[in-house]
Amino acid sequence: MAHCCTVLTGLLVWSLFMLSWCEASRNNINRYDHSYGTFKSNSLIKRRDDITRLKSVARASLRLPTTVSVSDFGAKGDGKTDDTQAFVNAWKKACSSSGAVNLLVPEGKTYFLKSLRLNGPCKSVLTVQILGTLSASQQRSDYEDLSKWITFDGVNSLTVDGGATGTVNGNGAETWWENSCKRNEAKKCTKAPTALTFYNSKNLRVNNLRVKDAQQIQISIEKCSNVQVSNVEVTAPADSPNTDGIHITNTQNIQVSNSIIGTGDDCISIESGSQNVQINDLTCGPGHGISIGSLGDDNSKAFVSGVTVDGAKLSGTDNGVRIKTNQGGSGTASNIIFQNIQMENVENPIIIDQDYCDKSKCTEQKSAVQIKNVVYRNISGTSASDIAITFNCSKNYPCQGIVLDKVNIKGGKASCSNANVMDKDGVLPQCKST
Ligand SMILES: *[C@@H]1O[C@H](CO)[C@@H](O)[C@H](O)[C@H]1NC(C)=O
Ligand SMILES: *[C@@H]1O[C@H](CO)[C@@H](O)[C@H](O)[C@H]1NC(C)=O
Numbered sequence: 334m335a336h337c338c339t340v341l342t343g344l345l346v347w348s349l350f351m352l353s354w355c356e357a358s359r360n361n362i363n364r365y366d367h368s369y370g371t372f373k374s375n376s377l378i379k380r381r382d383d384i385t386r387l388k389s390v391a392r393a394s395l396r397l398p399t400t401v402s403v404s405d406f407g408a409k410g411d412g413k414t415d416d417t418q419a420f421v422n423a424w425k426k427a428c429s430s431s432g433a434v435n436l437l438v439p440e441g442k443t444y445f446l447k448s449l450r451l452n453g454p455c456k457s458v459l460t461v462q463i464l465g466t467l468s469a470s471q472q473r474s475d476y477e478d479l480s481k482w483i484t485f486d487g488v489n490s491l492t493v494d495g496g497a498t499g500t501v502n503g504n505g506a507e508t509w510w511e512n513s514c515k516r517n518e519a520k521k522c523t524k525a526p527t528a529l530t531f532y533n534s535k536n537l538r539v540n541n542l543r544v545k546d547a548q549q550i551q552i553s554i555e556k557c558s559n560v561q562v563s564n565v566e567v568t569a570p571a572d573s574p575n576t577d578g579i580h581i582t583n584t585q586n587i588q589v590s591n592s593i594i595g596t597g598d599d600c601i602s603i604e605s606g607s608q609n610v611q612i613n614d615l616t617c618g619p620g621h622g623i624s625i626g627s628l629g630d631d632n633s634k635a636f637v638s639g640v641t642v643d644g645a646k647l648s649g650t651d652n653g654v655r656i657k658t659n660q661g662g663s664g665t666a667s668n669i670i671f672q673n674i675q676m677e678n679v680e681n682p683i684i685i686d687q688d689y690c691d692k693s694k695c696t697e698q699k700s701a702v703q704i705k706n707v708v709y710r711n712i713s714g715t716s717a718s719d720i721a722i723t724f725n726c727s728k729n730y731p732c733q734g735i736v737l738d739k740v741n742i743k744g745g746k747a748s749c750s751n752a753n754v755m756d757k758d759g760v761l762p763q764c765k766s767t
Contacts, residue, residue, distance in 0.1 A: 398433035398460065401426050403444070410442025412468060417447045428455035428488075440464035440498050446483070447475035448526065453488030453534070460492040463499035463542065469528070471508040479524040482548060489535045495542030495565075503528040503547035505573060515574035525549035525575070531557055540564055546573070551596065553580040556606075560587040566594075571619035573597035578620065581607050590614050599624040600650070605635035605664070615645040622652035622679070625669065627689045629662015629702040641670045646677075649717075653682035656707070657689035660727075661698035669707045676714030682742050683709055684723040685732060685752070701727035706734040713741045721745030721762055724752035737763075 401423055404410065408419035427436040434457040438444065443466040469482050476482070482503060485491060503509075503526070514522035528547035531537055537560045544551045545568045552567065554560060567578040578594035581587060583606030590613040594600040600617035603610055603625045617623065623642055628635035635658070647653050654671040676682045687701055704726065721742040726732035731751040738757035749764035756763055 396432055398435045399430055400435045400437050401430070402437040402439060404439055408438075408444055410439065410444050410465060412443035412445055414445060415447060415470075416444040417449055420444070420446065420449055421451075424451045427459060428453065428457060430457045433458045434460070436461045438463045438465045438467065438499070440496070442466070443468050445470065447472075448477050448481060449483045450477075450481075450486060451484065451488070452486045453491075455488055455491075458490050459488065460494060462494050462496065463501065464496045465498070466500040466502055469503045469505075469526075469548065471504055473508065476526055478526075480526060480549075481530050482526040482528050484530040484532060485534065486530075487533045488537075491531075491534055491536070492538040492540070493542060494538075494540045497541060499541070500543040500545065501528055502545050503551070505546045505548040505569065505576065509548040510573050513574040516572075527551075527553045527580075529553070530555065531560075533557065535559055537561070538563075543567075545569060547576050549575045550577045550580045552578065553582070554584050554587065555580075556583045557587070558585045560584060562587070562589040563591050565589075565592045567592070567596060567600075568594075569596045571595075571597055577602045578617075580604070581610060583607065585609055587611070588613065592616070594620060596620045600647075602626075603637060603640060604628070605633070605637060607637050607640070609639040610637075610641070612640075612642045613644050615642070617645060618648035618650045618677075620650050622647055622650040622655055622681075623671075624652065624655045624657060625666055626655075626657040627691065628656075628658045628666055629664065630659040630691075632661045632663075632698075632700075635662055635664040635666070635702050637666045638668050640668070642672070642674065643670070644673045646675045647679055647714075648677040649679070650676075651680045652684055653679045653712075653714075654709070655681065655684045655686065656704060657684075657686045658702040658704070658727075659689050660687070660695055661700055662702045663700050665703045665705065667703075667705045670710070671712065672708070672710040674712045674714075676712065676716075676742065678715055678717045680717045681723055682714065682716050682721050682745075683712065683740070685735075686723065686725050687727045687730075687732075687751075688725055699729050701730040703730045704732045707732070708736045708738065709740050710736075710738040712739070715743050716745035719745050720748050722747035722749070722764070724749040724754065724764065726751035 403423045406419040406423040408416040509525040526548040527550040530553045539562045541564045543566045569576040576597040578600045582604035585608045588611040593616045600620040653676045735754045737760045747762040
């Protein structure tokens with residue numbers, strides 16, 4: 334113990350030294366560029382804040398975490414009693430305490446919850462340990478905002494851990510799926526809640542958690558940075574409408590690894606504003622595959638860059654790896670790598686669709702989101718349709734720098750237009766003309 338503390342203290346001293354050194358060099362740059370006094374003093378205040386925070390994190394790590402259990406705040410966990418207020422009260426306590434805090438949702442119980450907002454910033458370094466089941470209300474009137482069930486907003490350094498048992502159940506079938514206009518055209522299209530939303534958080538971890546039968550999107554990560562998602566299992570039936578597994582938007586530096594997703598929409602969808610997205614060891618199916626987009630809808634400007642999918646197995650999905658953009662958008666989707674992927678019985682194993690339209694009618698437009706530098710490497714398997722590779726790129730902004738390397742998909746041909754494609758080793762099927 335004494336030895337470990339010496340090491341930790343040494344590390345803390347070293348970190349403080351490095352932080353001071355980095356700040357000092359940043360100040361030098363500031364002074365060089367701007368000789369405004371205010372600029373420098375802001376930076377000094379920030380430095381003091383950083384040091385204070387680092388000290389409290391280090392202090393927290395030297396102590397055992399405090400546990401705050403929802404049952405201490407009156408949560409019943411009988412699956413029927415409304416436990417929402419007990420969760421809010423437990424959150425207030427856990428968030429405002431200092432040091433490392435575990436907010437515990439005990440194992441073996443089911444907590445019935447209406448919509449729930451858990452806001453930061455928190456004083457503590459918080460781990461939410463969901464070992465029991467969270468079960469969503471099926472009454473529309475129980476949702477303050479019809480687009481969200483559980484939301485974490487503005488909580489930095491948050492960990493959500495499901496142990497091996499934690500489950501988040503959106504109970505989407507009756508109220509939400511049955512009444513979806515995607516299922517029944519006679520119904521009016523209305524909003525439906527995302528089961529779990531993480532909004533505006535830095536340093537987020539979501540581990541060992543099961544999420545199922547969301548009302549709509551299962552897990553949404555919006556406007557976050559430095560995110561690790563691992564060992565999650567996300568499930569819903571193939572015909573559940575819009576139940577994207579993990580939806581990533583406006584988020585930088587995110588890794589999703591070792592996860593299993595089977596759902597009614599995209600296993601993972603990556604939307605505009607996302608940068609440096611890593612997906613490793615994903616099992617996907619049923620579902621609509623891994624999608625970038627749709628980008629550029631309603632003539633919007635979209636940017637996505639640095640997406641790597643490395644290691645994935647897709648079975649029986651509508652798409653394998655897909656990039657979709659709407660006509661009339663602008664911006665770019667660039668530096669994308671899909672590699673080491675196995676596909677089994679996938680409708681559209683490899684697809685770029687720049688004519689994506691999810692309305693009843695889309696008109697032809699000149700502009701498009703520019704797609705460039707996309708590598709497909711070591712991808713094999715079988716196509717469930719007679720087209721294994723589709724590159725339907727924009728006439729005015731053809732796809733640039735598409736590379737196929739060791740791609741072997743059996744059972745279908747390639748359909749390519751307006752795409753600048755380079756075939757390297759062993760590519761089957763090949764685009765006949767570009
Ligand atoms: C190709 O991808 C498969 C997974 O689909 C993997 O098992 C294999 O090791 C990869 N081959 C190389 C040379 O990386
Ligand atoms: C490809 O896109 C064009 C518009 O650029 C569209 O007219 C055509 O139907 C699309 N082809 C396929 C096979 O989707």
